[in-house]
Every structure is written in structure tokens, then in C-alpha cells.
Amino acid sequence: MKELVQTVIKTIDSREIADMLGVKHYKIIEKLEGTKDGKYKGIIPILTDHNFVVSDYFILSSYKDSSGRENKSYLFTKIGCDFIANKFQGEKGILFSAKYVKKFEEIESENQESQNKLVTSSKLETQIAVLREYYTKIDEIKAHIDDFKNSVPLYSIECKELQALVRKVGIKALGGYKTPAYNNNSLRSKVYSDIQHQLRREFGVERYEAIKRCQFEIAKKIIEEYKPPTVLVNQITLLNSEISLDLAVV
Structure with missing residues (x-):
């Protein structure tokens, strides 16, 4: 000062x-x-x-x-x-x-009164400047905390939420729960793996658990909008159709 x-x-x-x-x-x-x-x-x-x-x-x-x-x-x-x-x-x-x-x-x-007013004004300006600096530092710290929170990998509960969403979307892609395609362990695993592969490819990570927290909502949207490749669609359709035909013949 x-x-x-x-x-x-x-x-x-x-x-x-x-x-x-x-x-x-x-x-x-x-x-x-x-x-x-x-x-x-x-x-x-x-x-x-x-x-x-x-x-x-x-x-x-x-x-x-x-x-x-x-x-x-x-x-x-x-x-x-x-x-x-x-x-x-x-x-x-x-x-x-x-x-x-x-x-x-x-x-x-x-003059003394004017001087006192000037001193008081100067002190007030100094206090305001200190408060501005204080709140600026608080904002900077909050920004650093937010950056840190968003840059760390997903929490365990968020990983579980994505896993549950993968299963939900996978079941839908397989034609529903307990359908022939769903009951086929090999095909079901292919669908789940393909969803996870797409998720890892989108974010360039080896494990989707390594996705950053700031990308969590984007990851959910990618899973929700998942469309199985044609090869899997054909296998799912064929398997579900064959069982249906067998039942119809009987």
C-alpha cells in the first residue's frame, strides 16, 4: 500500500x-x-x-x-x-x-477533516482491493479443483453405472431379455464387448474405466446411441428367427 x-x-x-x-x-x-x-x-x-x-x-x-x-x-x-x-x-x-x-x-x-476522509477512502479502497484479490484467488482455487475433479478417471460408482447401461443397451440390441440371441453366451459377449470396444475407441483408452469424469455424460450418450454392426445384427436376427420358425413348425 x-x-x-x-x-x-x-x-x-x-x-x-x-x-x-x-x-x-x-x-x-x-x-x-x-x-x-x-x-x-x-x-x-x-x-x-x-x-x-x-x-x-x-x-x-x-x-x-x-x-x-x-x-x-x-x-x-x-x-x-x-x-x-x-x-x-x-x-x-x-x-x-x-x-x-x-x-x-x-x-x-x-483540512484535517478532508485528510481523514482521504485516509478513510484510501483504507476502504485498499480493503476492497484485498477482497477482490481474495475472491479472485478463491475463484482460481475452485477452477483448479474443478479441473482436477474433471481430469481424474471415473469413480467406481460411475463405472458401475456405465456397466449397467452397457447391459441394458446390449439386451435391447439382442432383441430383449431371455431371447435366443440373449441366451447365446457367445453372441451376448460379442455384443457387450463391441459396445465397450466402441467406447474405448471413442476416448482412446485401454479400459473404459480410464475415461475422465468430464466425459462421463458423453460416454453414456455413446452407449445409449449404440448400433451393432451389420454382422452382429445378422447373427441376432438369424438366431431369433430360427427359434421362432422351429416353434411355428411344431
Whole structure:
């Protein structure tokens, strides 16, 4: 998890500073930049001349008035406000100090609340990511288990089910239970063997017990759709017919 780092520079707009002091905004700009006639040099030029970092105190900004025109303003840092407060004596200075200190406390509180929300959001996103990874791994494990279950050979009970189905289909192919063809052990064995041979040939296995579990339903369908070859059909038909004829003659 990446650490959440957020740097917030807490400032107050020079227009709000003007409101706190009860003066016109341009007066604040003059206090910072100096007057056009040069009679007052201004705070920023003096700081610049003595190699102070002006942005530690005042950050140049702008705003648009109601006509859409862009105007200059400054963002005051806390020490910038301290600087201006020292320029005003008496009641005005005291009230300004009280206002800007309270304002910075509100900003600090808002920033802390925002920071807490960001941290909470970050933790929530991390938890969601962990859960997604967790469920992805579970799905992968389930897929591996399913693959394993489907790739293993048939269970004993499934083999017995196929054997029972082979007998059922074989009896049908022989013309029914206890028919002459069915009672002929040699012919009956040929039919059962042929069904099993077809099943082994379809899946390329030596023993149909080696068929994979995922192929179980296909194996059942192959058995159910089994048709004996012509040579066996002829033998079955002939044997069942001969017995019938013998009975008819008698």
C-alpha cells in the first residue's frame, strides 16, 4: 500500500484580508507592492531586496470580477498575516489578529477533516482491493479443483453405472431379455464387448474405466446411441428367427 501524502498550504485571500481589516482591497495590494507614486515602497519589494522568499509570506494569485475581468490578488500565509497585523496598531490590529487566527484554525480543522476522509477512502479502497484479490484467488482455487475433479478417471460408482447401461443397451440390441440371441453366451459377449470396444475407441483408452469424469455424460450418450454392426445384427436376427420358425413348425 502506498502511503498517502498530502501537503496543504494554508492561506487566506487578500480580499478576505481587506474585509477583516475594513479597508479597500487595493489598499492591501499597495501595502504589499507599494504605491505607484513611489512614496511607499511596499513589503514585497523590501523582502525581495533582502533575499527573503516572498512566497513564504505572500503568494501571487488572481480572481475574476463580475465583468469577467481578471484582477490581481495575493494569498496570505499565516506568517504573512502576522506581518500585516504588525502594521496595524490599536483596536484594528487586535481585531484583525483575532479574525485571522480564528480563520486559520477553521482552515486547519477543514483540512484535517478532508485528510481523514482521504485516509478513510484510501483504507476502504485498499480493503476492497484485498477482497477482490481474495475472491479472485478463491475463484482460481475452485477452477483448479474443478479441473482436477474433471481430469481424474471415473469413480467406481460411475463405472458401475456405465456397466449397467452397457447391459441394458446390449439386451435391447439382442432383441430383449431371455431371447435366443440373449441366451447365446457367445453372441451376448460379442455384443457387450463391441459396445465397450466402441467406447474405448471413442476416448482412446485401454479400459473404459480410464475415461475422465468430464466425459462421463458423453460416454453414456455413446452407449445409449449404440448400433451393432451389420454382422452382429445378422447373427441376432438369424438366431431369433430360427427359434421362432422351429416353434411355428411344431
